[in-house]
Amino acid sequence: MSHHSASSIGVIGLGAMGLGTATALLDAGLAVIGCDISAQARETFASRGGRSVATPTELAAECDRVVVMVVNAEQVDAVLFGEQGLVGVMAPGSLILQCATVAPSYAQELGERLAQVNLLMLDAPVSGGVAKARSGELSVMSSGSEAAYAKGQAVLDAMAATVYRLGAEPGAGSSVKLVNQHLAGVHIAAAAEAMALGLRMGLDPDMLYEVIIHSAGNSWMFQNRVPHILKGDYTPLSAVDIFVKDLNIVHQAGRELQLSMPVASSALQQFTAASGAGLGREDDSAVIKVYQRLSAFDLPAANDSDGQG
Amino acid sequence: MSHHSASSIGVIGLGAMGLGTATALLDAGLAVIGCDISAQARETFASRGGRSVATPTELAAECDRVVVMVVNAEQVDAVLFGEQGLVGVMAPGSLILQCATVAPSYAQELGERLAQVNLLMLDAPVSGGVAKARSGELSVMSSGSEAAYAKGQAVLDAMAATVYRLGAEPGAGSSVKLVNQHLAGVHIAAAAEAMALGLRMGLDPDMLYEVIIHSAGNSWMFQNRVPHILKGDYTPLSAVDIFVKDLNIVHQAGRELQLSMPVASSALQQFTAASGAGLGREDDSAVIKVYQRLSAFDLPAANDSDGQG
Incomplete structure (x- = not known):
């Protein structure tokens, strides 16, 4: 498709995170x-x-490294193995950096499928949000072979402040990311629930x-998300539906591993309720509206611009 | 009972926290x-x-300020209004600093009962743990009248690094403490559950x-408690049964306020299960054993002294 040598870097998925990373x-x-x-x-x-x-096939011949920063495993599969996917076009020995939050079992299997077609893979989910994507300061929870890391070094250097190397096989990166998402999701729901309790108590x-x-009740998410509630600003930096998705991956992993996780399960139900109430595209802190709709307290209003003192 | 003028400070309850504060x-x-x-x-x-x-009555005549640092509302009631309690012996205008974690409704009512017998009250639950109690660097989540604060100033100065003044009436201090305990309890259970997930995934x-x-999944409690799990050291710094108690106060408040709190409820069930399994007096991080007993993974052993690297 092209006479260029394959030495460019592709970034598939120009959503908030992918656009930031591509720009970085x-x-x-x-x-x-x-x-x-x-x-x-x-x-x-x-x-x-x-x-x-517009399609992965169009960049496949020019790129020997491709960052896949899409929403879920279905999209990862489509950009790699779909009709207009990368596989079959990219040169052997090229590298896929898989950055979506996916089930660890999927990431592990993906590594095997890509190896069969002579493509390298880094299992490389990211953390840090849109601002850090834009500044090239993400955290990457990664695993893969030495060859994959060597091939991806320049890309990782440019997109991340911290690259955790968590194992030699795809799957470990996604496993650590899953634990992080478990905690992040629970902590957002807990922050909303605790603020609801405080508001209800007056x-x-x-x-x-x-x-x-x-105090000892603090969490990264409490500190980061509660200001949205105080300002009444539910502009989505990360949406409710992201945690519906990610906590469902936690839930599915628990099912596969036969591990009961009631705390994550209750948090998932609250995000599911928020989504069911039409709040799926709002900021994830909007999960507090589930509590507000079922109780006698008011949330801080959006025009209360002095809300944070 | 005594010919001394009432100008000493009493500390009732010489458990880990009270002993530390009395020494400070x-x-x-x-x-x-x-x-x-x-x-x-x-x-x-x-x-x-x-x-x-040995009994509150014995110090009542010598003290015009008494720190009550006992386990629960029943004990608070006993040391104040019981047979050998303070009330009736302490001089009018004396101050009670109520430091236990109790229901806000109880703290509010207590302020009224003490006012009826001409005693001042600070609703003053504390946070920070045994080490900060000993060094006089607790955080105090407090509320009460100007007169009560004036009377208690020297005591608060000596026991606390930070005194949050949260309102003019008893109840507000306990309300903020309750929100903190909600989050602290949920975060410990979530930390245990997330570590169980990680261990189960290998x-x-x-x-x-x-x-x-x-990462964004961090919490104060994750950072503080998970090292106990990594060392396999469940020596109680704060016991499982403390959170059975405190999350039951959260639960009871939710019942009174008709506020459904499913995330705190699921955490409470895990602490209840830990207590039911005979772990009530172990460190609260032992709630991870609830997961371990129901799943196929091993916890780090106690003799793995390099556990934290």
Whole structure:
């Protein structure tokens, strides 16, 4: 399809995270080709000086390293093995960096399937959010072979501040990410539930936030998400439906491993209820509205701009 | 009962927290009289240079300020209103610092009952653990009248690094403490559940800990308690049964307020299961044994002293 040698870096999925990462790679002076089915996403990347294509097949021959930053395992499968997928077009020895949050069993199997077609894989889910994607300072929870790491070094250097190397086989990276998502999801639901309790008891929510972040009840998520509640601003930085998805992966892993996880299960039900109430695209802190709709307290209003003191 | 003027400070309850606080008050040069039903607790305080008595009545006439640092509301009631209680002996205008974790409704009512007998009250639950009690660096989540704060100033200065003043009425301090205990309890159960998931997936627990404490899944409790699991050391710094008690107070508050809190409820069930399995007096991180007993993974052994790397 192309007479260029395959030495560019592809970034498939120009959503918030992928767009940030693709831009960070550009900033690092690397040759990048973006890919997204959405013309609007491609235009945004173009406005940042990036070239992009609509289908994985279009970039496959030019790239020997491809970052796959899509939403779920189904999309990973489609961009790799689908009709317009990478596999069959990319040169042998090329590298796939699998960055989606997927089931560890899927990631492990994916490594085997890619090995069969002579492609290297890093199981490389990321953490850190959109701002850190944009600045090339993500954390990467990764696993894979020495050969895969060697091939991916320049990409990892440009996209991440910290690369955890968690094992020689795909699956370990996704396993650690899954544990992180378990905790992150539970902590968001717990933060919402605790703030609901405080509001229902009539406490001043700003004062309560101030005490808790300096106390043993604090969590990274409490400190990060509760300000959205205090401001009444549910603009999605990460949406409710992301945790419906990720806690369902936790749930499915528990089923496969026969491990009962009632705390994660109760948090999943709260996110499911939020999604069922039409809040799926709101910020994940909107899970507090599940409590508000079932109880006698008011949430801080959006125009209460002094909310955080 | 005594010809001394009532100007000493009483500390009722010489358990781990009360003993630490009583010693911190001594260190600050204050006149302190301890009180505990246990002869062993009194001897320990004596070995630190402290005088103590067996019943509240014995110190009531000498003290115009009394720190009540007992386990629960029943004990608070007993030391105040019981047969050998303070009320009726303490001089009018004396101050009770109520430091136990109790239901906000109880704390509020207690303020009214004490006002009826001309005693001041600070609703003043504490946070920070035994080491900070001993060093006089607790956090105090407090509420009460200006008169009560004025009377208690020297005591608060000596026992606490931070005093949050949360309102003019007893109840607010206990409400904020309850929210903190909700989160603390959920986060310990979540930490245990997440580590169980990681162990069941075959991850190295030390490595997993290292990644999580630098990621969005972190909590104060994860960072503080998981090292106990990694060392296999369940010596109780704070016991499982403390969270059975505190999450039951959360549960009861939810019942009174008609607020459904399924995440706290699932955490409570895990602590209840731990207690039912005979682990009630072990460190609260032993809640992970509930998962271990129902699944196919091993916990780090106690003699694995390199556990934390």
